[in-house]
Each structure stands twice: as structure tokens, then as C-alpha cells.
Amino acid sequence: MTQKKEYLSKNQKIVLDIIEKSAQPMKAYSILFNVQKKGLKAPPQVYRALDKLVEIGKIHKIESRNAFIACRNSACTITNATAFSICESCEDVKEISSSKLSKYLSNFQDKEGMKFNKYNLEFFGLCKKCK
Amino acid sequence: MTQKKEYLSKNQKIVLDIIEKSAQPMKAYSILFNVQKKGLKAPPQVYRALDKLVEIGKIHKIESRNAFIACRNSACTITNATAFSICESCEDVKEISSSKLSKYLSNFQDKEGMKFNKYNLEFFGLCKKCK
DNA sequence: TATAACAATGTTATAATATAACAAATAATA
DNA sequence: TATTATTTGTTATATTATAACATTGTTATA
Numbered sequence: 421m422t423q424k425k426e427y428l429s430k431n432q433k434i435v436l437d438i439i440e441k442s443a444q445p446m447k448a449y450s451i452l453f454n455v456q457k458k459g460l461k462a463p464p465q466v467y468r469a470l471d472k473l474v475e476i477g478k479i480h481k482i483e484s485r486n487a488f489i490a491c492r493n494s495a496c497t498i499t500n501a502t503a504f505s506i507c508e509s510c511e512d513v514k515e516i517s518s519s520k521l522s523k524y525l526s527n528f529q530d531k532e533g534m535k536f537n538k539y540n541l542e543f544f545g546l547c548k549k550c551k
Numbered sequence: 552m553t554q555k556k557e558y559l560s561k562n563q564k565i566v567l568d569i570i571e572k573s574a575q576p577m578k579a580y581s582i583l584f585n586v587q588k589k590g591l592k593a594p595p596q597v598y599r600a601l602d603k604l605v606e607i608g609k610i611h612k613i614e615s616r617n618a619f620i621a622c623r624n625s626a627c628t629i630t631n632a633t634a635f636s637i638c639e640s641c642e643d644v645k646e647i648s649s650s651k652l653s654k655y656l657s658n659f660q661d662k663e664g665m666k667f668n669k670y671n672l673e674f675f676g677l678c679k680k681c682k
Numbered sequence: 683t684a685t686a687a688c689a690a691t692g693t694t695a696t697a698a699t700a701t702a703a704c705a706a707a708t709a710a711t712a
Numbered sequence: 713t714a715t716t717a718t719t720t721g722t723t724a725t726a727t728t729a730t731a732a733c734a735t736t737g738t739t740a741t742a
Contacts (some may be wrong), residue, residue, distance in 0.1 A: 464700090467699090486698085
């Protein structure tokens with residue numbers, strides 16, 4: 421099921437490596453700059469890798485920041501159910517892995533009784549350091 | 552507290568009117584195209600109005616779609632705590648107003664005990680029609 | 683009513699983010 | 713091997729968003 425790193429293509433590995441080495445989300449053009457020494461020259465090469473890595477859950481996109489972060493939560497690799505806390509001052513981003521929260525959201529029903537197993541939640545506030 | 556429509560500036564009113572008339576989220580350049588007959592000619596005029604309208608809660612940005620939707624939920628006008636359901640097929644977007652959900656999320660604590668009163672949640676799935 | 687302070691506007695240019703399209707190379711499978 | 717699908721490389725361009733600055737309008741109050 422879960423695609424392992426070994427099965428990634430060359431460019432996908434290069435892009436994932438860069439993102440995994442970063443503690444914080446990386447922007448696409450920053451990734452591009454960083455992988456140019458590895459031979460990736462043009463945006464589509466990076467965006468294609470990003471698309472695939474998001475699809476298989478190895479990374480997530482922080483939508484409000486247009487940035488990409490490595491997934492360190494094996495549980496969400498397949499589900500595409502993600503939650504993050506974002507510090508509005510220092511832009512520190514942490515993935516939240518709370519089975520309680522994910523259960524609550526997966527079971528949430530809207531007014532028409534619809535459920536959603538796919539979601540993205542971004543919390544905003546000030547982190548410990550910035551408070 | 553809640554800023555009323557009367558107190559909006561000319562451009563802010565024009566942009567809000569367009570968005571309120573649309574059942575679905577509108578993209579910035581689509582708004583720009585629509586307000587050109589009203590004299591707004593350049594992106595900054597639209598983006599400035601959008602920024603302000605988001606700030607005061609009259610509209611929300613659907614981050615995953617880079618689009619803007621009018622707020623029909625007076626409760627979130629100030630809080631900036633938002634939730635949406637998005638149909639991945641027809642792109643229909645609905646704002647979710649569930650006091651249960653908002654209470655749950657406002658009270659949620661991460662591993663360090665942090666709370667967040669500001670958040671954005673986007674649920675993805677297929678709407679009734681598309682299922 | 684002057685005038686200061688601030689908010690909003692108009693304008694040009696450009697930055698930042700992302701995709702279309704197509705040819706060539708590589709890998710997987712029958 | 714022949715076929716199919718995936719990945720890559722490449723150029724060009726589309727889409728989303730902001731910087732910078734001069735001007736105008738609004739508000740508050742001295």
C-alpha cells in the first residue's frame with residue numbers, strides 16, 4: 421500500500437530528500453534553487469515531483485503558505501487527513517497527530533449527514549517562543 | 552464590533568457585491584474582470600479590497616482553491632474560525648456553521664497544551680449530486 | 683475652518699506560484 | 713522483444729499576488 425522511498429523515481433527522491441532535511445515547510449522555488457546542483461533545472465520537474473509526493477502522502481502542502489512539509493506521521497500517509505499548527509509570528513509549522521482529533525473530524529457530519537474522510541485543518545496562533 | 556456594509560469603502564463595496572452575488576467562490580482575476588465596468592482596472596485595487604474584506608470577516612478565502620466566498624455566518628465574522636466542505640468533482644463549496652464543531656476546535660489542545668481560536672478547515676469529498 | 687493624520691485610490695511594473703504542451707528517455711509488463 | 717506506461721527534459725506561458733509611489737478622500741479635532 422504505502423509507497424516506500426525506494427520506489428520513488430530519481431527526481432522524486434531528490435525533492436523529498438531536500439524537504440525532509442528541512443525542519444520547516446519549503447516553497448517550490450526554494451526547492452528548485454536547492455536541487456539545481458542535482459540537475460533539476462525547471463519548475464515542472466519540481467512541481468511534478470511535489471504532486472506525486474503529495475499524492476502518496478510523503479509530504480503535505482500547507483495551503484495557506486504555499487509550502488511543502490515532510491510527513492512524519494505514518495498514519496496520514498494514505499488518508500490525506502491532515503492538521504497543522506502555524507505560528508503567525510515565526511511561521512513555525514508543526515503537524516498535529518492526534519487520533520482523537522482525526523476520529524472526530526472523520527466522523528463529523530454536516531447538516532445533510534455527509535461525512536468526509538479527507539480534510540485539511542490549519543490552526544493559527546503564536547507558538548511558545550513567540551508568546 | 553462587526554463592521555457593516557455601509558462603512559465599507561467604494562471599492563470594497565463593489566468587490567463584496569460581486570462576491571455576494573456568486574453562489575460559489577470567485578477567483579481574484581475573475582472578480583477583476585467583473586468589476587472593470589465599475590472602473591476598477593488593476594489587480595491591486597481588487598486585492599486590497601479582498602484583504603480588507605477577509606480581515607473584517609465579510610468574505611473568506613478558500614485556501615486550497617485560491618478563491619473567495621462571501622460569509623453567510625454572522626458568528627465567524629470576527630473569529631476567523633472557518634470550516635468548508637468542498638466537492639472535488641463540481642467544486643461546490645459550502646461554509647459549515649456548526650457550533651459543536653467550532654467549540655471542539657476552539658477547545659482543542661495540541662501536545663504542548665496550546666489552544667487556537669483561529670483556524671481554517673477544509674473538508675473534501677463528493678457532494679450529493681456528484682455521488 | 684484649517685490642518686494633521688490616516689485610509690483609500692489609481693497606476694505601472696514586477697514578483698511569486700503554477701501549468702500546458704510536446705519530444706525524448708527510461709522502466710515495467712505482456 | 714514489443715508494448716505500454718511513467719518519468720524526464722525543455723520552452724513557453726498562465727495564474728496569483730505584491731511593491732512602490734503619487735494622489736485623493738475622509739475623519740477628527742485643534
